[in-house]
Amino acid sequence: MKIAVCDDNILFQEEIKNLLYEYFGRLSVEIKLFSNGMEFLRAVQSISNPFDLVFMDIEMPGIDGLETSRQLRKKNRDLFLIFLSSHTELAFDGYEVDAFRFLTKPVKRDKLWKALSDWEKSRLSEERICFNLGDRSQVLSWSEIQYIQSENVYVNVVTVSQRILVRMKMKELEKKMPESMFFKPHRSYLVNLKHILSFDSKKIRMADGLEVPLSRRHAAEFRNRMMKFLNR
Structure with missing residues (x-):
């Protein structure tokens, strides 16, 4: 499966990538890292197979995560989005683009595990x-x-x-x-x-x-x- 992490914090990118490898195993998942919304949207346009799951930081310079997700939703209504932010009050913004889950930073391991487990159940039941x-x-x-x-x-x-x-x-x-x-x-x-x-x-x-x-x-x-x- 393909997972994208779009976040301007390089240290956080590596942290969540390692957690995802721990959960899924390195051989069963391909993880792509992006530092801003424009970089992510350009990649989506050039990739033939879309991502199965996207972790999207809401607060990023340039095009923020919300606007990036709006543009993404115009082309893909079924993609699973998990929003990330250190500000819990931004969680409600996720409803606008039908985000699957909101995780606060720093991401706790048990919260991430629960989100991934729920995502797997939703994904499998819909296939x-x-x-x-x-x-x-x-x-x-x-x-x-x-x-x-x-x-x-x-x-x-x-x-x-x-x-x-x-x-x-x-x-x-x-x-x-x-x-x-x-x-x-x-x-x-x-x-x-x-x-x-x-x-x-x-x-x-x-x-x-x-x-x-x-x-x-x-x-x-x-x-x-x-x-x-x-x-x-």
Whole structure:
């Protein structure tokens, strides 16, 4: 994922960059640093893939963070913005540009962690996929999919309200889905951690009652992933 930090304080840039690496891991996130609004807007125009999340300092010389965000919103209404400022009274300015969160400086580690966790939940719940079913297409959000079962060149996609059969290989679908939401406990299944009702060392029980086998070599990894998911 791509994250931008737009702040005129170089020391703060490095501080929040290190905190983001600590939270996500260096290999799973690309962080770009910008010192003013104009520099950031020029970069956005030249980048083909937009940022997933932007940390925006409200008070900057030249174009401040609020005006930078106004211009950004003209091109991207869906981008997640987190405003930064040492003045709490400026938090209300974020409503104008639909900021996701406001963090006061200096940023506290637990407050940042909470904001990132909430952002991940919002981001994952909004992501969608379109399945081609031949004569029609079916659009689903990842969050409503309970589990996926492989059947040779087909997959059964099971949601809370329906089951659809899609001509697609499991590996192809696995590349598209949000990694932190799904787990592969067995070569024939992908389960949504959100829809797990109970589990032990040998099986996982889904919300609809299905018991999915949990292979011994994946048991420890599954427990760690499940605990991390529940404690977000």
